[in-house]
Amino acid sequence: xxxxxxxxxxxxxxxxxxxxxxxxxxxxxxxxxxxxxxxxxxxxxxxxxxxxxxxxxxxxxxxxxxxxxxxxxxxxxxxxxxxxxxxxxxxxxxxxxxxxxxxxxxxxxxxxxxxxxxxxxxxxxxxxxxxxxxxxxxxxxxxxxxxxxxxxxxxxxxxxxxxxxxxxxxxxxxxxxxxxxxxxxxxxxxxxxxxxxxxxxxxxxxxxxxxxxxxxxxxxxxxxxxxxxxxxxxxxxxxxxxxxxxxxxxxxxxxxxxxxxxxxxxxxxxxxxxxxxxxxxxxxxxxxxxxxxxxxxxxxxxxxxxxxxxxxxxxxxxxxxxxxxxxxxxxxxxxxxxxxxxxxxxxxxxxxxxxxxxxxxxxxxxxxxxxxxxxxxxxxxxxxxxxxxxxxxxxxxxxxxxxxxxxxxxxxxxxxxxxxxxxxxxxxxxxxxxxxxxxxxxxxxxxxxxxxxxxxxxxxxxxxxxxxxxxxxxxxxxxxxxxxxxxxxxxxxxxxxxxxxxxxxxxxxxxxxxxxxxxxxxxxxxxxxxxxxxxxxxxxxxxxxxxxxxxxxxxxxxxxxxxxxxxxxxxxxxxxxxxxxxxxxxxxxxxxxxxxxxxxxxxxxxxxxxxxxxxxxxxxxxxxxxxxxxxxxxxxxxxxxxxxxxxxxxxxxxxxxxxxxxxxxxxxxxxxxxxxxxxxxxxxxxxxxxxxxxxxxxxxxxxxxxxxxxxxxxxxxxxxxxxxxxxxxxxxxxxxxxxxxxxxxxxxxxxxxxxxxxxxxxxxxxxxxxxxxxxxxxxxxxxxxxxxxxxxxxxxxxxxxxxx
RNA sequence: GCCGGUGUGAUGGAAUUGGUAGACGUAGUGGAUUCAAAAUCCACCGCUCGCAAGAGCGUGCCGGUUCGAGUCCGGCCACCGGCACCA
Numbered sequence: 056x057x058x059x060x061x062x063x064x065x066x067x068x069x070x071x072x073x074x075x076x077x078x079x080x081x082x083x084x085x086x087x088x089x090x091x092x093x094x095x096x097x098x099x100x101x102x103x104x105x106x107x108x109x110x111x112x113x114x115x116x117x118x119x120x121x122x123x124x125x126x127x128x129x130x131x132x133x134x135x136x137x138x139x140x141x142x143x144x145x146x147x148x149x150x151x152x153x154x155x156x157x158x159x160x161x162x163x164x165x166x167x168x169x170x171x172x173x174x175x176x177x178x179x180x181x182x183x184x185x186x187x188x189x190x191x192x193x194x195x196x197x198x199x200x201x202x203x204x205x206x207x208x209x210x211x212x213x214x215x216x217x218x219x220x221x222x223x224x225x226x227x228x229x230x231x232x233x234x235x236x237x238x239x240x241x242x243x244x245x246x247x248x249x250x251x252x253x254x255x256x257x258x259x260x261x262x263x264x265x266x267x268x269x270x271x272x273x274x275x276x277x278x279x280x281x282x283x284x285x286x287x288x289x290x291x292x293x294x295x296x297x298x299x300x301x302x303x304x305x306x307x308x309x310x311x312x313x314x315x316x317x318x319x320x321x322x323x324x325x326x327x328x329x330x331x332x333x334x335x336x337x338x339x340x341x342x343x344x345x346x347x348x349x350x351x352x353x354x355x356x357x358x359x360x361x362x363x364x365x366x367x368x369x370x371x372x373x374x375x376x377x378x379x380x381x382x383x384x385x386x387x388x389x390x391x392x393x394x395x396x397x398x399x400x401x402x403x404x405x406x407x408x409x410x411x412x413x414x415x416x417x418x419x420x421x422x423x424x425x426x427x428x429x430x431x432x433x434x435x436x437x438x439x440x441x442x443x444x445x446x447x448x449x450x451x452x453x454x455x456x457x458x459x460x461x462x463x464x465x466x467x468x469x470x471x472x473x474x475x476x477x478x479x480x481x482x483x484x485x486x487x488x489x490x491x492x493x494x495x496x497x498x499x500x501x502x503x504x505x506x507x508x509x510x511x512x513x514x515x516x517x518x519x520x521x522x523x524x525x526x527x528x529x530x531x532x533x534x535x536x537x538x539x540x541x542x543x544x545x546x547x548x549x550x551x552x553x554x555x556x557x558x559x560x561x562x563x564x565x566x567x568x569x570x571x572x573x574x575x576x577x578x579x580x581x582x583x584x585x586x587x588x589x590x591x592x593x594x595x596x597x598x599x600x601x602x603x604x605x606x607x608x609x610x611x612x613x614x615x616x617x618x619x620x621x622x623x624x625x626x627x628x629x630x631x632x633x634x635x636x637x638x639x640x641x642x643x644x645x646x647x648x649x650x651x652x653x654x655x656x657x658x659x660x661x662x663x664x665x666x667x668x669x670x671x672x673x674x675x676x677x678x679x680x681x682x683x684x685x686x687x688x689x690x691x692x693x694x695x696x697x698x699x700x701x702x703x704x705x706x707x708x709x710x711x712x713x714x715x716x717x718x719x720x721x722x723x724x725x726x727x728x729x730x731x732x733x734x735x736x737x738x739x740x741x742x743x744x745x746x747x748x749x750x751x752x753x754x755x756x757x758x759x760x761x762x763x764x765x766x767x768x769x770x771x772x773x774x775x776x777x778x779x780x781x782x783x784x785x786x787x788x789x790x791x792x793x794x795x796x797x798x799x800x801x802x803x804x805x806x807x808x809x810x811x812x813x814x815x816x817x818x819x820x821x822x823x824x825x826x827x828x829x830x831x832x833x834x835x836x837x838x839x840x841x842x843x844x845x846x847x848x849x850x851x852x853x854x855x856x857x858x859x
Numbered sequence: 860g861c862c863g864g865u866g867u868g869a870u871g872g873a874a875u876u877g878g879u880a881g882a883c884g885u886a887g888u889g890g891a892u893u894c895a896a897a898a899u900c901c902a903c904c905g906c907u908c909g910c911a912a913g914a915g916c917g918u919g920c921c922g923g924u925u926c927g928a929g930u931c932c933g934g935c936c937a938c939c940g941g942c943a944c945c946a
Binding site: 267268271272274275276278280282297298299300301312355379380381382383385386387390391392393394398399400401403468469470590591593594661664665666667670671672673675677678679680681682684685687691717720728729731732733734735736739742798799800801802804805806807810842843844845847850851853854855 | 860861862863864865870871872873874875878879882883884885886898899900925926927939940941942944945946
């Protein structure tokens with residue numbers, strides 16, 4: 056009979072769902088294992104071949120863990136709020152909820168078609184009120200503890216769509232949708248104080264098992280730098296605080312620069328003789344997009360503040376103050392001391408404006424460029440009491456000098472910014488706060504959660520950039536929970552990243568309506584043992600969810616300060632030409648087509664076999680059939696019930712033991728491609744030495760995490776007991792993985808000349824004799840002295856010879 | 860510019876971490892089977908010279924360490940990803 060994958064896969068998928076084969080149990084005696092993949096955003100395009108790569112990988116891990124006796128939680132859900140759905144809904148005059156519902160059912164069918172061992176009873180959807188109730192609850196706790204605040208800040212404003220865009224919607228400085236210019240515009244936004252957790256987010260990376268590139272990327276993003284805060288007196292009577300990582304170079308500070316937005320400028324306005332010029336520069340800077348300010352405007356520009364100056368605290372000299380957009384308002388204090396001799400940006404600015412450049416650290420030529428290297432042993436010059444000292448010694452001494460006079464101290468700065476948490480959009484979680492003229496911002500009462508999204512007929516953003524909810528008077532007008540007076544609801548919604556920041560906790564107890572999850576469930580399942588996801592989420596979702604988790608830990612909701620013990624990441628699947636798959640290139644592979652032609656098991660095998668799991672790899676439509684052939688060959692071996700008992704055949708025993716070891720190890724190390732190659736080799740062996748019932752039983756056991764449907768079907772055909780996926784993961788006998796004889800390399804002078812067969816673990820003298828006995832080797836060493844013999848056990852022998 | 864990664868046959872990729880480079884798959888070539896094709900099975904399949912036995916070369920480039928280097932060290936080159944005026 057032919058291998059009818061369509062019928063077989065349908066049969067087993069229905070069986071697994073009906074029997075809840077992959078259910079996870081709260082409070083179970085077995086050890087727990089929590090394997091997690093990033094839940095999908097249910098887009099209108101449906102699943103694409105990129106999705107199943109990480110899903111299959113952790114499905115294999117989850118299936119292996121079950122076979123190893125664990126109570127495995129391998130859940131799935133949908134990250135369903137978000138812009139694409141809303142835009143699609145607007146364009147097609149549908150309700151986003153309807154769009155979401157349709158997309159989710161398509162995704163569900165596709166995921167089930169691939170045979171993943173998810174516990175479907177724990178499926179969560181972030182846009183459902185019983186889910187976002189708890190997203191709102193967490194936000195409310197942030198607010199109550201002063202970690203959510205509203206502030207006016209520049210946002211991305213599309214000049215054509217007349218609406219606020221998220222950073223992700225700004226591509227190359229223009230609007231992702233219409234291609235128009237995006238400018239900065241002040242808007243009042245809710246913010247979350249992730250910066251308060253910066254040090255902990257950094258420190259705790261040392262305690263988790265994340266792949267190194269994820270850790271490095273997060274560390275760079277958090278961007279901790281140690282330096283000093285130094286106060287410069289202005290003659291206008293105010294202090295200007297600056298941050299520097301090079302307090303040793305203070306003697307070289309010949310001018311100062313403030314960010315155009317710096318608050319002192321307004322304060323000094325009356326004293327500035329060129330205030331018009333200053334204002335013009337400020338306006339210019341404000342109008343520029345981030346893109347123009349950074350990517351395009353590398354050329355230094357600025358305006359001197361005429362009428363004020365500052366005093367360099369160590370030299371006592373008066374130095375000019377400028378404003379320039381090369382100083383960022385959002386980092387440090389928004390002001391710098393400029394040391395043109397030792398900072399390239401300051402150097403360029405000084406050159407342009409004809410400012411003095413003083414060398415204070417020896418080592419470069421400051422007339423040509425700034426000498427930037429922080430060489431700890433370099434010697435200080437032109438630096439008063441630091442002269443002749445090394446940089447290493449100068450830094451602490453300067454900090455001491457400054458702090459004794461109370462004009463500076465050691466301090467730490469982070470690149471990490473607070474998280475802009477508002478979106479002027481409909482399809483997101485409503486922010487559960489109301490504004491009361493008397494009481495200010497007040498959270499709704501907890502028992503009033505969830506604050507549900509109102510039904511509206513139009514989801515369009517408004518001309519003034521307000522949320523569509525802003526014009527729903529009935530919904531907006533409410534009473535203050537505090538004083539009972541009239542109040543208005545917050546009309547902004549939460550960003551896409553809110554729901555996904557804690558979803559891994561909801562899986563533990565998805566139907567709980569009194570808590571985000573019960574304490575029992577949390578303490579049983581915490582933490583996630585293995586989390587795999589995309590590198591693109593490293594500094595977004597992954598960082599955000601670590602932040603929320605730490606906050607929940609402080610609240611006492613979770614017992615650990617980190618959510619995920621282990622984090623790995625998969626490479627992308629590219630189009631056949633090696634480019635990114637995209638609709639516009641027309642090179643997107645739809646898993647449905649592959650499943651229809653070859654079956655889900657083949658697709659699963661192929662995407663795991665295609666290459667190194669961690670690297671990007673191009674799709675190949677011809678190579679898929681290699682995996683189909685492999686399954687066909689297995690089918691041919693096992694479709695008819697084999698005779699005999701369930702022991703291994705003598706001829707295949709050794710290869711089976713080797714395969715058990717290799718496949719098991721490879722799964723742990725995410726070397727899925729070589730695990731499958733091992734199984735292919737084993738099948739090739741079986742074509743040489745006909746397998747017994749026992750041989751096949753082990754093959755199917757090892758195959759079942761990778762290709763669960765065919766494994767189950769053949770298991771049944773062979774009449775083995777139970778399900779293949781419920782077998783105990785096999786053990787191997789190390790002694791039986793070793794060959795009795797080894798073919799080893801024989802080198803002469805380090806060059807491979809021949810191979811000889813030796814008994815396993817043969818003593819060195821015997822290896823030498825066998826090597827010498829080889830005809831070719833004998834010829835080569837004739838008339839030579841053997842100066843040295845190197846033997847690597849069971850691997851090689853190297854003879855160093857020289858003429859007699 | 861800074862940080863991270865990668866360079867191996869026609870091709871996707873292996874190589875137990877310093878020990879026989881090219882496992883496994885795809886493509887290709889030859890053969891078996893077939894009226895024929897598909898499918899399947901068997902064999903070959905890094906390059907150069909050679910009828911052959913064999914010899915030489917070969918993991919981006921140049922150098923080094925070592926009995927021995929795809930793997931370690933130094934210096935380049937190319938490509939990919941992230942960040943980017945972060946003081």
